[in-house]
Amino acid sequence: MELVSERELVKLLAEFQNTNLADKAGKDDYAFLQETIFPTLLPALVHLSEHLEAQGVVPPPAGYKIEARGAEQASAGSSQKVNPQRWLAEHLVRHHPAGQVFKHDSAYAEHLNKIAKGRKEQRVERERLVIEQQRTVEEEQVRQELERTKEEEARRVEDEAARKKQVEEKLVARDLAGEAAVKEAAPPAHLPLIVDFRSTCMAKVDAFDFDNADSTAELVAGLYTEAVVLLATNSNASFTAIGDLVDADTVWYHTAADKKEFLLEDEDEPEDGSEVVKKEPPAPEITTRALPGKDDETAYIIRRGHGITLEEVVDSAKAKYCSDAKYVEGMFFFEDKRPGTFLAVPIVRGGAVVGVLCADTLDSIAGSELTESEVTLYQAVLVALNEAIVKADWCLMTAICKKHDAKIRTLAAHPATLPALMAEAVVNAISEICPSGVVSLGVVDTDTDLRLVLHREEDGTRTCDRTVTPAVSGEHVSLMFKVREKCVEQTTELPHAMAVPILDATTGVAPVATAVLYVSCETPLSEDLVEFIRQIAHQLVPVMLAPSPSAMRTLKILASSGTGGDASDIYQAAAMLCARHVNGSSVLIGMAHGADELRIVQSPGGNGPKLHAVVSRSEVPACKEAMRAQALSLQGQHVAIPLVLTRGSSTIPFGVIAMVVPGGDVQLDALPGIASALASALAGSQWRRKLKACGMEGLASLLKRAPNIKGAYLAFPDVGGRQVCAGVIGEEVSSHVQTGKLVEDTTGLQVTAIQAEGGPILGYIGVNEAGVKVSDDEGDSDAWEVMKDVGWTLATVSGVIEAQGALFDKSGEEALRSEEALASHFNAARFKLVTATTIAAVSLPYMDSVKVASQPALGVVAIMQGIMYILGHQHRDVSEWPKCRKLITHHIFKEMKMIDVRVPLKEHKLKLAKECIKGLTPTVIRSAEVSDKAVGEMPLALWRWVVMVLDVQGL
Numbered sequence: 001m002e003l004v005s006e007r008e009l010v011k012l013l014a015e016f017q018n019t020n021l022a023d024k025a026g027k028d029d030y031a032f033l034q035e036t037i038f039p040t041l042l043p044a045l046v047h048l049s050e051h052l053e054a055q056g057v058v059p060p061p062a063g064y065k066i067e068a069r070g071a072e073q074a075s076a077g078s079s080q081k082v083n084p085q086r087w088l089a090e091h092l093v094r095h096h097p098a099g100q101v102f103k104h105d106s107a108y109a110e111h112l113n114k115i116a117k118g119r120k121e122q123r124v125e126r127e128r129l130v131i132e133q134q135r136t137v138e139e140e141q142v143r144q145e146l147e148r149t150k151e152e153e154a155r156r157v158e159d160e161a162a163r164k165k166q167v168e169e170k171l172v173a174r175d176l177a178g179e180a181a182v183k184e185a186a187p188p189a190h191l192p193l194i195v196d197f198r199s200t201c202m203a204k205v206d207a208f209d210f211d212n213a214d215s216t217a218e219l220v221a222g223l224y225t226e227a228v229v230l231l232a233t234n235s236n237a238s239f240t241a242i243g244d245l246v247d248a249d250t251v252w253y254h255t256a257a258d259k260k261e262f263l264l265e266d267e268d269e270p271e272d273g274s275e276v277v278k279k280e281p282p283a284p285e286i287t288t289r290a291l292p293g294k295d296d297e298t299a300y301i302i303r304r305g306h307g308i309t310l311e312e313v314v315d316s317a318k319a320k321y322c323s324d325a326k327y328v329e330g331m332f333f334f335e336d337k338r339p340g341t342f343l344a345v346p347i348v349r350g351g352a353v354v355g356v357l358c359a360d361t362l363d364s365i366a367g368s369e370l371t372e373s374e375v376t377l378y379q380a381v382l383v384a385l386n387e388a389i390v391k392a393d394w395c396l397m398t399a400i401c402k403k404h405d406a407k408i409r410t411l412a413a414h415p416a417t418l419p420a421l422m423a424e425a426v427v428n429a430i431s432e433i434c435p436s437g438v439v440s441l442g443v444v445d446t447d448t449d450l451r452l453v454l455h456r457e458e459d460g461t462r463t464c465d466r467t468v469t470p471a472v473s474g475e476h477v478s479l480m481f482k483v484r485e486k487c488v489e490q491t492t493e494l495p496h497a498m499a500v501p502i503l504d505a506t507t508g509v510a511p512v513a514t515a516v517l518y519v520s521c522e523t524p525l526s527e528d529l530v531e532f533i534r535q536i537a538h539q540l541v542p543v544m545l546a547p548s549p550s551a552m553r554t555l556k557i558l559a560s561s562g563t564g565g566d567a568s569d570i571y572q573a574a575a576m577l578c579a580r581h582v583n584g585s586s587v588l589i590g591m592a593h594g595a596d597e598l599r600i601v602q603s604p605g606g607n608g609p610k611l612h613a614v615v616s617r618s619e620v621p622a623c624k625e626a627m628r629a630q631a632l633s634l635q636g637q638h639v640a641i642p643l644v645l646t647r648g649s650s651t652i653p654f655g656v657i658a659m660v661v662p663g664g665d666v667q668l669d670a671l672p673g674i675a676s677a678l679a680s681a682l683a684g685s686q687w688r689r690k691l692k693a694c695g696m697e698g699l700a701s702l703l704k705r706a707p708n709i710k711g712a713y714l715a716f717p718d719v720g721g722r723q724v725c726a727g728v729i730g731e732e733v734s735s736h737v738q739t740g741k742l743v744e745d746t747t748g749l750q751v752t753a754i755q756a757e758g759g760p761i762l763g764y765i766g767v768n769e770a771g772v773k774v775s776d777d778e779g780d781s782d783a784w785e786v787m788k789d790v791g792w793t794l795a796t797v798s799g800v801i802e803a804q805g806a807l808f809d810k811s812g813e814e815a816l817r818s819e820e821a822l823a824s825h826f827n828a829a830r831f832k833l834v835t836a837t838t839i840a841a842v843s844l845p846y847m848d849s850v851k852v853a854s855q856p857a858l859g860v861v862a863i864m865q866g867i868m869y870i871l872g873h874q875h876r877d878v879s880e881w882p883k884c885r886k887l888i889t890h891h892i893f894k895e896m897k898m899i900d901v902r903v904p905l906k907e908h909k910l911k912l913a914k915e916c917i918k919g920l921t922p923t924v925i926r927s928a929e930v931s932d933k934a935v936g937e938m939p940l941a942l943w944r945w946v947v948m949v950l951d952v953q954g955l
Contacts, residue, residue: 035119039112044091046108048084055082167398175202178387186380187373190234194380197230201388208392210399216392221255223392225288227357227385228257232286235377236368237343237359243302244355246294251309251356253291253300260285309344314353319345319379321372341370345378349386350523357382394528397433401532404429405539412539415719416557419443419515419550420464422543423454426536430519431456433529437521438497440476442468443544444514445580446670450480458522480516487513489534495524500537502544515544547581548673555681560719563726563740564688571602574657574678581670584639584659588620589678591655592809598623598656599810620658627653632671637661641671643679647805654808655679683806687798688716690822691763692726694797695754697826698790699729699765704951706783709771713737715764723751723764733768752787756795765791789830796829824902827952831901834948839893841941851888855881859925860939864888866913866946870905871895875912896945901952910955917946 052058178198186194201223208219228240243253292299304310313320322342340362347355357378361368408425411417423441430439436458442450445467452466455476468474470481475497483490483499491498497520503511517537519525525533545553551574558573575587586608590598593614603611609620617624621638630653632641643655657675661668695714702712711730715723723743736745743749743766750772754763765787772783807815850856850864861881868878868887878884899905925940 035116035123039109039116040092040095042112043106043109044088044095046106047091048088051087052082052084057082057084174387174391178384181387182380182384185376185383187376190377190380193230193234194377194384197226197381198384198387200226201384202391205388205392205395208395210392210395211403213396213399216389216396219392220389221290223385223388224255225257227381228255229286229288231357231359231378231381232257232259233284235359235374236341236361236370238361238368240357240359241291241300242347242355242357243300245314245353246301249304249310251302251314252294253302253356253358254294256289256291256300258287258289260287309356309358313344313346313356317346317348317353319343319375321370321375323369323372343370343375343378345375345382347382347386349390397526397528400429400432401528404432405532405535408536408539412542415553416561417543418554418557419453419543422540426517426540427454427456427462429536430533431460433532434519434521437519438476440480440518441540441544442480442516442518443550444484444516445547446583450477450484450516451580476518476520480518483516484513487511492520496521498525498530498533500533502537502540504541504546512546514546514550515540547577547670548677551577551581551670551674552677552680555677556684557719559681559684559688560717561724562685562688563716563724564685564690564692565740567601567682567685570678570681570685574674574681575602577674577677578657578659578671581674582659582661582668584661587657587659589655589657590615590620590623592627592653594809594811596624597811601655604659617656620656623656623658626656626658632668639668639671641675643675643682645679645683645806654806655682682808686806686808687801688726690801691794691798692716693822694801694825695763695765695794696727696729697823698794698797699727701826701830701951702765702767702786702790703730706771706786709767709783709787712765712767713743715743715766717761717763718742721761723766726763733766737766750784750787752784752791754791754794754798756792756799759795762795762798765794793826793830793833796833797825800825800829821902827901830948831899831952834945835897838941838945839896842893842938844890846938847888847890847892851885853885857939859920859943862916862920863925863939863942863946866916867892867896867942869909869913869916870899870946870949872906872909878912899949901949905949905953910950910953913946914950914955917943 049058179195182194182198183191204219204222204226208216210216213219224242228242231237231240238259239256241253241256243251246252294301302309308320312318320343324339324341326339340360342358342360342362344356344358346353347357359370359378361370404425408422408429411422411425419441426441427439430437438456438458440452440455442452445451449467449469452468453464455463455466468477470477475492476499479490479492479497479499483501487501487503489498489500497518499516499518501513502515502517504514517533517540519529519533521529544550554577555570555573558570562569571589574589578584578587586604586606587602588600588604588608589602590600590609593599596617597614598609598617598620600609600611600613600615603609603613609615617627620640622633622635622640625635626633626640626642630642630644630651632639637660638658639661640656640658642653643657644651644653646652657671657678692714699712699714703709709730711728711733713728713733714726716726718724723746725737725739725741725743727739728737734745734749737743737749746766748769749766750769751764751766753761754765755761767783767787772787804818807818809815850860861884865878865881865884868884869875871887871892873887876883877887920943922940922943925943
């Protein structure tokens, strides 16, 4: 090659190599050309120029003389016979780097190879640095996430310990205060009695299992019984009872104790005049009764206007003592006046009268009478009783809070939890503690309104997804908007209601309220309930998100719960989110169809384009400009935003969301987030659809290669890692495995993950475990190994699908070719993996030893002949070993890799290869090479390659 001198060539190539491409578009493409194309193409073009000049097709450069041999070759008319394209093609094939048949040995080619080598080293180093940087960033993210998780866990443990300590301190303080109150209220003569009664009541409370109880009714009934028995035993009363205040005009007595006294008849004096020995009467007999229920006809009920209990005891909240009930105006017992003493003490709890404790001596046969001094005994008993009941209620509320707190924490941590499910859990929790309360959980959808995800009225009526504005009347609405505006907790003047913000601290400098929780009760909110409401509000942060992340979470959950089929539910959800967060109406979603058209996948209804219709982009206002500029576009009340995919450093618009908005751009902040979420969800759904198509091919291969497996299923993980069955092949795997449903129970199933090394779980392959336990030497390996091999192959296929990217334009040839190629992805990936494994397992010295062997093992001969048939060699050159072994060269592995299994190979050659290996099994092959175990695995690897090729070709 004498076109330029060596010195000029070196200078030219030095300038060529040092060209600064830092600011030039396509620099990566240029480096690729320098590394791979130029070392082969440029010398070939130089050779082509010389050849054409020698043939007289083109004149040589000025001052350049063609050598005599060239001139002799350039005969008249020879230029007509030269085909430059064919000559160049043949030259490139002969000098292709992969073939290594011929090499360019000129200085020009040598320098080009040096440049290519340098470019490769630069690229490898650049890629290494990028990978290292990505790894560093990922490790830092993981480290920060771990630190954040550790900090949150440490904070949770610390808060839990602080709450536990606070509870213990509160219990100790309550216990001391209760003990002091009892000692202060009890008469000195009865102090030991009251203290023992208090201890008994507290022991009952401590022994009660609040974790498995729905109410304290059983415990409180036992405490009431203890109280009436104590008073009947240690006072002069013949009857004691406790009643609840059902309403302002009704008292219902439910627990009572009767004292039956015994008298001794007077004895005659002894005839001998001795002193009469007085006998003590038997101790009174105390019996307790659970009085009839308040709805029973025989219930012990006192209503206003009958007797004095409501007017003189309940209304005044003071005890009433009557020395003779017969002469007290308005007092009746069973419709008649009866003589005897009467005592009634109000039961006051939480500052209000909740019941009455009464006693009388109307049935006393011993003439016993209550005294006014016994009022203090009854009041002291009520002090101890109330303390025990209050503690029981507190313990039950604590247990309920603990139970619901754990449930809400679990929901908050689960990635599949949506606001509606969380709202139901929150309302259920507060309603169980405060049954007659009002609970409302609202999220901030737009700048002007709140959407009440779930609202519960006092009577238990519930409404969902109700949108309210500040103009809507109601205490809960006004208080919730006040909280939203100020982002701080708000309460009413009377502490019976409160509203708490759910704050997102990641949206800017100051936290933003993304939701508001409102709670009100008939009675003032207790300190414990207020603290529980605050805890709930803090736990809602991961679920009650701002519009954009909320849309991303919603659509991600929806896409992950599907199997790549019809995406109409995703389109409908996106349209609903647009209407909710943007106040948009007539929402249209279209996919690109050619250069200027849209395929409608979500119709706006009315007079708009119909579903599945193909329309011009210009027919939909703002759409054409949005997709051209790849940005949000406004035309009057019409707004459109493109759906965009990112490929490397470029973005590709593949669809559009369009709608009508009444408020200009005021409500458009959430629209880019919705568009991004929809694009991500659609890409994930399409990826699943493609992998499912390839996965079913993999399952068919599994059943063919492992005959003992009769049925298999393919599943994808939802956001929580649960299996969603995408498809089943063969016989039923389990009654729990149904297409499109969660695989709730994996008992009796053998499952392997579709997962690249070190990567996330992409899917699952499952079979009945009975088919895996049986080994079959006729197959290429045991069933479990085949399952893992299919999983690994599908992971490789996933990478291929990912590299191709999502294609939503169905009108182009690229999409058509992509769909057609799905059927062959699995076989191509399996071929590539098995071939690479085979080449890595078989050494060239072993191939050389087989070639020189005049009589190798029969199994080895059969395998080599099968390989040669697959490579396309003629029967006459393969059938006899002396001829066949000549075909074994160091290029055999390259020939094996160059096979394209996507297209059918010659059927008669495949049948000959199958006939060659007929009867061979792993056991037979290993036994044929017993002299060297290492060598024994090499023919086995080659046999598996032959079996694989025959399998993917359908034989």
